[in-house]
Amino acid sequence: MNDETMQELYNKIFTMNTKLSNEYDATAVAAIFVVQAMRMYRTMLNDDEFNRMVETISQSANETKPFTLDSFDTDSGTLH
Numbered sequence: 001m002n003d004e005t006m007q008e009l010y011n012k013i014f015t016m017n018t019k020l021s022n023e024y025d026a027t028a029v030a031a032i033f034v035v036q037a038m039r040m041y042r043t044m045l046n047d048d049e050f051n052r053m054v055e056t057i058s059q060s061a062n063e064t065k066p067f068t069l070d071s072f073d074t075d076s077g078t079l080h
Contacts, residue, residue: 020029041053
């Protein structure tokens with residue numbers, strides 16, 4: 001997948017995430033995204049690949065930056 005396609009996919013999922021987070025509790029939305037992502041990885045990767053992916057995610061936790069509330073702003077103007 002090229003960078004442009006990846007950015008397009010990111011933007012679509014971000015938009016969906018933003019809408020859902022304004023309709024439902026944002027922590028519940030985040031939890032469901034994480035669970036579904038883990039299940040997708042578990043389905044597509046072998047055990048070694050899956051374990052390496054989980055380790056990579058864990059190691060990058062301190063580098064993960066939060067969204068700004070402005071970037072999460074939608075029609076309602078709030079993040080629940």
